[in-house]
Amino acid sequence: MHPFLLYLLGLISLYFIAKWLHKPRKKLPASPPKLPILGNLHQLSALTHRSLQSLGRKYGPLMLLHFGSRPVIIVQSADAATEIMKTNDLIFADKPGTRTTRRLFYDMKDISVAPYGEYWRKLKSVCILQLLSSKRVQSFNFIREEETAVLVKKIKSHCRSGSPVNLSELFTSLTNDVICRAAFGRKYSDREDGKKFLMLLMEELQLVGSVSIGEFIPCLSWINRVNGFDNRVDKVADEVDAFLEMVIQEHLNEELQSCGAADQDESTENFVDILLKIYKDNNTGVSIDKDSIKAIILDILAGGTDTTSAALEWGMTELLRHPMALKNLQNELRGILKDKQDITENVLLKMNYLKAVVKETLRLHPPITFVAREAREDIKVMGYDIGARTMVITNIWAIGRDPASWDEPEKFKPERFLTCSVDFKGLDFQLIPFGAGRRGCPGTAFAMASVELVLANLVQKFEWELPKGMESEDLDMEEQPGVTIHRKNPLFAVATHCYF
């Protein structure tokens, strides 16, 4: 080679080496050692919130993991969550999509997994203003009251015989019936197809919660085809779709039959009626098709049923484990209600101890233990560099038990909320069972109305004990892995005395 060319080549190489050496290094959060291909996946157990908490104790409240080759930031303190869900909420407003969520939620036409954008903004406002506004939640009062009365009647029959009641089962059927009546205008638990649909819904949640290796390690995506996972997802998606199509068709047929009759009273409309109105009416500025209706209904059923029953299950579990708290709640209820039996919404407003019990339950047992977001662009968080499309997981469960925010964090002490104003509305980041920011839960009021009413009725109307020979400290607290964390074993209790 000509010496001049050699000289030029040397100069160019030196230039690039110098540029590389001076390139600003990215500052990344601390990270546990990882394995090739798997990254840190092998360090996660089925109870992911617990594994993340113990890793966080060593690597800090903002740490970097790798799920396969995918970088994932883990957020486990109130300060770090504030940066994600408040300071930089818009940048973290996207949800990471997977093949499973795309297939199950109509190519992400729903609210909870849809990417941030015009479509999602419009659906979320429909959800907040029309489906789950406080006026609408109040209009479903009669449904909650009727279904709570059914539950109380079932418990009364057990009370007479002294047999233990499976409270977990009763809570699941109550929350299913309440949501189905609000969403569809009727219960489906008494129909064979309805029962099958509820089983499908549970399977759907299980699939969404499964860590499918192929999502994080693309070269292993064939495993999901070979082990039947993809087929299961397709089958559940098709069967759920067939049921929702049938429900929508029933509503359209009813409308045809009542042709000419006056418009339905707005205060008794159900979610399908409201969404069908938007679907047919082009003046609302929101254009939705039938798949969007199905996806939204599915979101509400999947997001609202299991979570609410888990909150009830953990609430009663903690009360049975803490007889003093149960007694305090009973005294509050009986003191305010005197001899009255009916627990109305106005009466519930005065129940400070009840509200404290619910907050303490959701602090220790948030039904959804962590939420995932995705960075829409490069950003600095707490001085660390986070690249666009990085997944961010906020561990709601660990934040609720963080000793930096809570005194004696592992103890069930409702009294702590009697003297502090911390609430779960998304403004106090040490308590975020419903998430926060743009992607926060729109169903908080709907869920709380059921949780408070049911707990108040059970505690006011009955005296409770654990099944024979069991002491409160014997009650196991094992968790069942899943998107929503329930008790591993159903909660059985005995209603020993009935006051009506």
Ligand code: HEM
């Ligand atoms: C105790 C009961 C409930 C709990 C603990 C709960 C919790 C949550 C959480 C943690 C999120 C994610 C928030 C985030 O990413 O920041 C969420 C989202 C959502 N929830 Fe709930 N939820 C409950 C009840 C309900 C109910 C009753 C409904 C509807 C009737 C509902 C509908 C939704 C929807 C549609 C979303 C998606 C919001 C979005 O992506 O913008 N939830 N919920």
